[in-house]
Amino acid sequence: xxxxxxxxxxxxxxxxxxxxxxxxxxxxxxxxxxxxxxxxxxxxxxxxxxxxxxxxxxxxxxxxxxxxxxxxxxxxxxxxxxxxxxxxxxxxxxxxxxxxxxxxxxxxxxxx
Amino acid sequence: xxxxxxxxxxxxxxxxxxxxxxxxxxxxxxxxxxxxxxxxxxxxxxxxxxxxxxxxxxxxxxxxxxxxxxxxxxxxxxxxxxxxxxxxxxxxxxxxxxxxxxxxxxxxxxxxxx
Numbered sequence: 001x002x003x004x005x006x007x008x009x010x011x012x013x014x015x016x017x018x019x020x021x022x023x024x025x026x027x028x029x030x031x032x033x034x035x036x037x038x039x040x041x042x043x044x045x046x047x048x049x050x051x052x053x054x055x056x057x058x059x060x061x062x063x064x065x066x067x068x069x070x071x072x073x074x075x076x077x078x079x080x081x082x083x084x085x086x087x088x089x090x091x092x093x094x095x096x097x098x099x100x101x102x103x104x105x106x107x108x109x110x111x112x
Numbered sequence: 113x114x115x116x117x118x119x120x121x122x123x124x125x126x127x128x129x130x131x132x133x134x135x136x137x138x139x140x141x142x143x144x145x146x147x148x149x150x151x152x153x154x155x156x157x158x159x160x161x162x163x164x165x166x167x168x169x170x171x172x173x174x175x176x177x178x179x180x181x182x183x184x185x186x187x188x189x190x191x192x193x194x195x196x197x198x199x200x201x202x203x204x205x206x207x208x209x210x211x212x213x214x215x216x217x218x219x220x221x222x223x224x225x226x
Contacts, residue, residue: 089155
């Protein structure tokens with residue numbers, strides 16, 4: 001059974017703090033690693049799709065790294081803002097099937 | 113920006129009843145997926161659909177479940193005889209040909225079986 005784990009489960013930070021989350025996934029049969037940002041009552045929003053070992057991607061204050069050999073990805077948020085409050089999901093794709101295997105998510109709360 | 117839409121946003125049904133959840137994919141997307149999240153659990157894959165047939169399905173997707181594109185646009189998930197344990201948030205996702213990695217999710221349908 002393929003398992004994806006995220007840590008921490010939840011995080012409370014002050015506005016302006018930088019933070020990071022971890023996603024662990026199987027190191028075999030890797031095809032892609034997806035990061036989503038999900039606010040309640042909205043569609044999960046795709047942040048990054050990472051496919052190559054050593055990939056680093058950035059969108060504004062959010063960035064992500066990928067290590068497929070050891071099976072982990074980090075998501076970083078620099079200078080957190082209240083609008084960053086959401087659940088961040090990672091999903092592992094094994095082979096070109098489109099089937100995503102999700103972690104349990106990290107819920108971030110940024111206090112003004 | 114194009115988006116995936118789902119209807120209804122919330123469906124309450126009695127155990128044993130049939131429900132149909134609807135998804136309107138992004139125009140020109142050809143790969144379709146259903147996922148669900150039971151409260152407090154991980155989002156889990158149900159089924160993938162391409163070229164009018166199921167590509168892959170999970171163990172959850174038993175004979176009570178079916179999918180189709182009845183009119184070439186809507187993508188539906190039918191649960192024939194709902195059980196209490198089918199209560200969950202159901203998400204539709206679609207993927208195009210040009211960006212073959214990214215899946216675009218709808219906002220979900222919350223199904224409550226009583």
